[in-house]
Each structure stands twice: as C-alpha cells, then as structure tokens.
Amino acid sequence: MSSRAERGISWMTVNYNKINLRSKLRDSSSSRSVRTPRNDIRLNMPLIQTKNLNKEYCTDEVKTPVLFDIDLEINSGEFVSIMGPSGSGKSTLMHILGFLDRLTSGQYLFESADVTGFDDKKLARIRNEKIGFVFQSFNLLPRTTVLENVKLPLQYRPGLKEKEKNEMAESALKAVGLEHRMNFFSNQLSGGEKQRVAIARALVTDPTLIFADEPTGNLDSKSGLQIMEILDKLNKAGKTIILVTHETNTASFAHRIIALKDGRIVSDRKVDNRNQFNGTLK
Amino acid sequence: MTYKLLLHSSIRALRANRNRTFLTILGIVIGISSVIVIMSVGAGAQSLIFNQMASVGTNMIGILPGYSDEEGPPASVMGVVITTLKAKDAEELKKIKEVTAVAAYVRGVDTAQAQGQKMDITFLGVSADYPRVENAELELGSFFDQAQDKEMARVAVLGYEVWQQLFNGDNPIGAHVKIKNESFDVIGVFEKRGTESFENKDNMILVPLTTAQKLLLGIDHISMIHLLVKSDNDVPAALEQIKSILREEHDIEPGMSDDFTARSAAQGLEALKQVTNALKFFLAGMAAISLIVGGVGIMNIMLVAVNERTREIGLRKAIGATARNVQEQFLIEAVTVTILGGIVGIIFGILTSAMVAGVAKYLGYDWDLVVTMPSILMGVGVSGAVGILFGWYPAKKAAGLEPVEALRHE
Ligand SMILES: Nc1ncnc2c1ncn2[C@@H]1O[C@H](COP(=O)(O)OP(=O)(O)OP(=O)(O)O)[C@@H](O)[C@H]1O
Numbered sequence: 001m002s003s004r005a006e007r008g009i010s011w012m013t014v015n016y017n018k019i020n021l022r023s024k025l026r027d028s029s030s031s032r033s034v035r036t037p038r039n040d041i042r043l044n045m046p047l048i049q050t051k052n053l054n055k056e057y058c059t060d061e062v063k064t065p066v067l068f069d070i071d072l073e074i075n076s077g078e079f080v081s082i083m084g085p086s087g088s089g090k091s092t093l094m095h096i097l098g099f100l101d102r103l104t105s106g107q108y109l110f111e112s113a114d115v116t117g118f119d120d121k122k123l124a125r126i127r128n129e130k131i132g133f134v135f136q137s138f139n140l141l142p143r144t145t146v147l148e149n150v151k152l153p154l155q156y157r158p159g160l161k162e163k164e165k166n167e168m169a170e171s172a173l174k175a176v177g178l179e180h181r182m183n184f185f186s187n188q189l190s191g192g193e194k195q196r197v198a199i200a201r202a203l204v205t206d207p208t209l210i211f212a213d214e215p216t217g218n219l220d221s222k223s224g225l226q227i228m229e230i231l232d233k234l235n236k237a238g239k240t241i242i243l244v245t246h247e248t249n250t251a252s253f254a255h256r257i258i259a260l261k262d263g264r265i266v267s268d269r270k271v272d273n274r275n276q277f278n279g280t281l282k
Numbered sequence: 283m284t285y286k287l288l289l290h291s292s293i294r295a296l297r298a299n300r301n302r303t304f305l306t307i308l309g310i311v312i313g314i315s316s317v318i319v320i321m322s323v324g325a326g327a328q329s330l331i332f333n334q335m336a337s338v339g340t341n342m343i344g345i346l347p348g349y350s351d352e353e354g355p356p357a358s359v360m361g362v363v364i365t366t367l368k369a370k371d372a373e374e375l376k377k378i379k380e381v382t383a384v385a386a387y388v389r390g391v392d393t394a395q396a397q398g399q400k401m402d403i404t405f406l407g408v409s410a411d412y413p414r415v416e417n418a419e420l421e422l423g424s425f426f427d428q429a430q431d432k433e434m435a436r437v438a439v440l441g442y443e444v445w446q447q448l449f450n451g452d453n454p455i456g457a458h459v460k461i462k463n464e465s466f467d468v469i470g471v472f473e474k475r476g477t478e479s480f481e482n483k484d485n486m487i488l489v490p491l492t493t494a495q496k497l498l499l500g501i502d503h504i505s506m507i508h509l510l511v512k513s514d515n516d517v518p519a520a521l522e523q524i525k526s527i528l529r530e531e532h533d534i535e536p537g538m539s540d541d542f543t544a545r546s547a548a549q550g551l552e553a554l555k556q557v558t559n560a561l562k563f564f565l566a567g568m569a570a571i572s573l574i575v576g577g578v579g580i581m582n583i584m585l586v587a588v589n590e591r592t593r594e595i596g597l598r599k600a601i602g603a604t605a606r607n608v609q610e611q612f613l614i615e616a617v618t619v620t621i622l623g624g625i626v627g628i629i630f631g632i633l634t635s636a637m638v639a640g641v642a643k644y645l646g647y648d649w650d651l652v653v654t655m656p657s658i659l660m661g662v663g664v665s666g667a668v669g670i671l672f673g674w675y676p677a678k679k680a681a682g683l684e685p686v687e688a689l690r691h692e
Pocket residue numbers: 057058059064066084085086087088089090091092093246
C-alpha cells in the first residue's frame with residue numbers, strides 16, 4: 001500500500017479531484033521514497049521529532065551556538081507557528097527541520113527515521129518529494145514564466161512527461177488562484193502574486209510538509225492575509241505547515257505556537273482563539 | 283533534469299546577459315576562426331605547392347649534391363655550393379637499364395640582350411635529354427643534340443617570354459642573343475610552360491651543359507641531375523643502382539655516408555609536405571593560444587555568474603537539486619557558450635578562408651579552398667572541450683555551495 005492514500009485528504013483531491021494526477025506523482029516517486037513504516041505514523045508516531053537538538057555555527061575557530069537542546073514533536077496535519085525575536089534561531093531551526101542545514105548534536109527523526117546519517121543526495125530527494133519551502137523573499141527565477149517557475153521542482157524528478165508536469169503545475173496554480181497568470185513573467189507580478197506563485201511551487205510536488213519563513217514579511221496586510229488564507233486552506237486539506245513569523249497576528253492562524261528565545265524553546269502552547277478564514281477576505 | 287531542459291535554462295541565462303555573453307563568445311570566436319583560417323590557408327598553400335609539383339612525373343628521380351637524412355633537404359637546397367656532382371656522373375647513370383633519359387643541370391642568372399632589347403633571365407646549361415626529362419615541347423625550331431653539347435656549341439633555346447620580349451614574337455631562329463657578353467645562335471623556342479615548382483619556365487634561356495660550364499660559369503661540377511625511369515615501379519630499383527654507381531664513382535668507402543641525395547619526385551613531395559605540415563600546425567598552435575585566453579574569459583564570467591546567482595542555486599537545492607544537478611547546469615551553460623562561439627568561429631573562419639582562396643584564384647594561383655570536415659569537427663570539439671575545461675571549476679564551486687548559505691546570500 002502506498003503512503004499517500006491514508007494521509008487524509010490531499011489539497012488536490014479536495015479542490016480539484018485530480019486523482020489520476022496524484023497517482024502519477026506517486027508512481028514516479030514511490031520507488032525512490034525514503035522507506036519508513038508509514039502505517040504507524042498517523043497513529044502514534046510524530047512526523048517530526050527532535051531530541052536535544054543543538055546547532056552551532058563555526059567560523060574561523062569562533063563557535064556561535066544558536067540552538068540549545070531543542071526537544072520537539074510535530075504531528076502530521078498540524079499547523080505550527082514558530083515565533084521569537086530576531087536572531088532567536090527561528091530560521092536556523094526551520095532550515096534544519098527542512099534538511100537545508102545539518103544539526104551539530106542531538107537527534108532528528110523524520111517520519112521516525114533518524115536523518116543524521118543521510119547523505120546529501122538523499123536529503124535532496126527528501127526536499128524534493130516531501131517538503132515545500134516558501135521564503136520571505138519569494139526566490140522566483142527572473143525572466144522566467146510563472147508556469148516554468150512552478151514546474152521547477154518537477155525538473156529534478158526524472159520520469160515525468162512534460163505534459164504531466166504542465167498539468168501538475170497548472171493545478172498547483174489553480175490552488176493559489178493564479179492560473180490566469182500562468183504565462184506572465186515572474187517580474188510582471190505583484191508581491192502578493194509572487195508569493196502565491198512561490199506557494200504553488202512548494203505545492204506542485206504534493207509534499208507532506210510545507211515550511212514558510214516569514215511568508216508575509218514583504219507584503220502589505222491585504223496580500224499577507226491572502227497568503228495566510230491559502231496556507232490555512234492547505235492545512236485544512238491535510239498538509240502539515242510550519243510557519244516562522246514574529247507577528248502575533250499571523251502566528252495565531254496556527255493551532256500551536258512555539259516560542260524561541262536565544263535558541264531555546266521558551267513556550268509551546270495551543271492556540272485558543274484561532275484566526276480562521278471562512279472563505280471570505282476582509 | 284534532462285539535457286533539453288538544461289540547454290533551455292542555459293540559453294535563458296545567456297540571453298539574460300546578452301552583452302556579457304557576446305563578449306565572452308568573442309574570445310572563442312576569434313580563437314576558433316583563426317585556427318580554421320590558418321589550417322585552411324595552410325592547406326590551400328600546400329595545394330598550390332602540390333598542384334605545381336604534381337606536373338612533375340612520378341617516374342622522375344632527382345639527384346642533388348650533398349648528403350641528407352631521410353626527411354630533410356640536402357644542404358645544396360639552402361644555397362651551399364657543393365661540387366661533388368659531375369657531368370660524368372650523369373653519363374654513368376644512363377647505363378642503368380630502367381633509366382630512359384638523364385639530364386644534368388647548371389644554372390646562372392644574367393641580363394640577356396638581343397636586337398637592342400634587354401631582359402633579366404635565368405640561363406640553364408642542360409643535357410640534350412632535357413626536353414624529354416622535363417616533358418617540354420618546342421614552339422619553333424629544335425633543341426640541341428648531344429654532339430652540340432660535346433663540342434660546346436654556342437646555341438640557345440629560348441623560353442616563351444624571352445622570345446616575346448626580346449624578339450617581339452618575330453621568328454628568332456638564326457638570330458643572336460647575348461649572355462654574359464657571349465653570343466649564341468637561337469635555334470629554338472619552347473612553347474608556353476608557365477610556372478612549375480616555383481620556377482617560371484618561360485623566362486629561361488637554355489644552352490648546352492658544357493657550354494654553360496666552361497664558357498659562362500667556369501665550373502666543372504653540376505648542380506642537379508634529373509632522370510626518368512620507365513615506370514613508377516622501377517623507381518626503387520633505379521634508386522638502389524644510382525646509389526651504388528655514384529658511390530663507386532665518388533670513391534666512397536663503405537660505412538661513409540653518401541655525398542649526394544637521390545630522391546623520387548614522390549619522396550620529395552612527401553618531405554615537402556612534412557615541412558609545410560609542421561609549419562601549418564605550429565601556426566595553428568599559436569592561434570590555439572587565443573582559445574586558452576578565451577577559456578580563461580569563460581571561467582571568469584562563469585565565476586561571476588555563480589556568485590550572482592547564489593540565491594538561485596540555494597533555491598534550486600532547496601527544491602531538490604543535487605550537487606550534480608547544479609554542476610551540470612553550470613557546465614552545460616559554459617559549454618553552450620563555447621560551442622556557440624565555436625560554430626560562429628567556424629563560419630567566420632570558413633568565410634575568411636574562402637575570401638583568401640578567392641583572392642588567390644583571382645590573382646591566378648592554383649589555389650584550392652580546403653575546409654575539411656575533420657577541421658570543422660575539431661573546431662566544435664575543441665570549443666566544447668574549452669567549455670568543459672574552464673567551466674569545470676566554476677560549476678564545481680556552484681555545486682559545492684551549502685543550501686542555507688546560498689539562501690542567506692545577499
Ligand atoms: N552562517 C552563520 N554563521 C554564524 N552565525 C550565524 C550564521 N547564520 C546565522 N547565524 C546566527 O544565528 C542566529 C540565529 O539566526 P536566525 O537566522 O536563525 O534567526 P531568526 O530567528 O530567523 O531571525 P530573524 O527573525 O531576524 O530572521 C543569529 O544570531 C545569527 O547571527
């Protein structure tokens with residue numbers, strides 16, 4: 001049995017019923033996926049689990065410790081905000097959890113597998129198949145169309161036909177409401193639109209987990225709300241979302257807020273009065 | 283990523299920086315086109331030489347005074363006077379069964395006079411067999427015979443231009459021509475022969491060998507022997523016999539080297555080809571240095587590009603690109619630039635070579651435009667190799683970037 005079927009409702013199925021498309025995606029990736037005992041995940045295993053995670057940067061003999069003894073569990077389907085003042089280590093933590101950086105000591109289990117020993121190639125594959133990133137500064141390729149930008153993660157996945165890639169990119173763009181901008185160049189878009197394209201790019205591989213580092217940081221409040229609405233919808237469709245922010249307002253879209261200070265977790269609480277969209281934008 | 287996609291993305295990246303790409307390509311264009319031009323002009327010049335040499339029959343053997351090794355020419359070619367070869371040697375060689383005609387040569391230059399006209403000419407003293415050896419036909423009159431040579435007759439046969447210039451094309455038979463203040467009876471005129479082996483055969487005056495030696499030059503050696511054998515197949519046997527006869531004539535002890543050089547026309551051609559090839563490849567090598575300069579330019583630009591696009595590299599890695607993917611991308615970009623430059627360079631080089639060939643043909647030279655497929659393929663191959671060679675380091679550098687560092691890059 002393949003992994004993704006029981007992960008609950010995918011955003012694609014919910015919104016666009018692209019079942020055949022999903023199965024293609026699965027076919028192309030299942031043989032290369034990281035093997036873990038999936039059946040247990042949702043029952044009693046967290047998606048992410050860290051124990052005594054420490055991180056220090058070493059530059060010319062100077063060691064800068066950034067994260068201290070992070071113990072964390074995040075389950076599949078959660079919407080978590082990581083908050084904290086500037087320099088507290090939010091991005092660093094997100095980069096480690098997203099396999100962009102390596103921890104210095106401690107343990108990191110992803111889908112119950114210890115990732116410490118994974119080589120760069122395997123990490124690249126996990127990033128490609130399981131994770132989507134949304135950055136504060138969009139990071140779209142310039143002079144490149146919206147469609148090409150969204151397709152980019154699929155280009156690192158062998159075995160997909162051009163037509164399939166286009167279909168997948170188009171439905172990801174539909175999910176963020178930008179299908180009409182498909183053939184625009186990335187520099188012809190507003191900031192909010194750029195960030196929605198970036199979300200579509202993160203979605204196109206149908207990942208388990210989406211990381212968003214200050215996704216609204218460069219946007220006006222209206223576009224920011226729009227982005228949060230999309231993330232909220234994705235979470236409702238079953239995606240696990242880890243959001244880094246220092247705005248309380250933005251953070252309260254999550255179910256759970258983890259606060260960092262000077263590289264340590266200082267609080268980890270459920271959100272009571274959650275901000276939620278009911279399909280309309282104020 | 284497939285190669286098609288990689289090519290697409292590198293073309294996009296190159297178009298994004300048109301000016302820079304153009305300047306980068308220019309180095310490669312200059313390098314490749316100069317290699318192509320030099321190879322092609324070199325081959326054209328060779329064709330000119332060989333077309334001229336080819337008019338000499340392959341059943342001809344030439345003997346020059348002075349020893350030479352297998353490849354190089356004997357010293358006498360360089361203008362060193364060696365007096366070991368004598369008219370008697372030529373006589374002896376006639377005894378060889380395969381030999382059909384033998385001509386000995388001496389030469390000098392002077393201003394000839396006739397009927398109040400003057401002309402700078404080359405005079406040759408030759409044996410009576412000369413017309414047969416050189417395959418030369420007479421327009422008027424006749425050539426001198428062996429008896430006339432023996433008795434030092436003062437007779438002369440004119441080249442076509444000499445006839446035209448000194449006699450205005452009037453019948454010169456029986457008239458006189460003066461060389462070195464000696465008067466000669468004109469007995470014949472050659473038909474137009476043109477230039478062979480870089481010698482204008484039409485501004486020559488030919489006199490009997492003995493006459494030239496004794497009367498005009500005051501020497502008793504000769505400068506060259508040409509002889510014909512029955513067919514190409516007889517050449518090796520004839521060469522063997524020539525060697526043994528001449529060694530005996532010259533009293534050369536066994537173990538001592540020859541004091542002459544005997545070569546077939548084919549061997550001479552081969553030796554010449556080697557010398558001209560060496561020159562050609564040397565010049566092409568010099569031109570190839572500009573390719574290295576172009577390659578360093580590529581490396582420089584690629585390093586700038588890697589630095590500029592650090593965030594892009596970070597992003598690509600974040601969405602699943604492996605180090606290898608990134609390396610391929612930048613390597614293909616470099617190779618695209620150089621191959622593009624290579625193709626433009628080849629076109630440019632061919633056009634230039636065609637122009638040179640056109641001008642040479644217009645000036646009346648027997649010049650072929652030689653652009654060979656191997657040289658084109660080599661051009662593409664070399665430019666691609668330059669791309670790989672000089673794109674390697676920047677691509678490696680890009681591939682080695684840590685995703686976080688690249689993403690944090692300003
Ligand atoms: N490459 C590095 N070398 C040394 N120190 C680093 C490096 N990268 C980050 N740091 C340090 O790590 C600490 C945490 O940085 P991080 O980017 O995670 O903070 P943050 O919480 O995301 O801040 P912000 O809200 O401003 O984005 C900072 O003090 C920073 O100076």
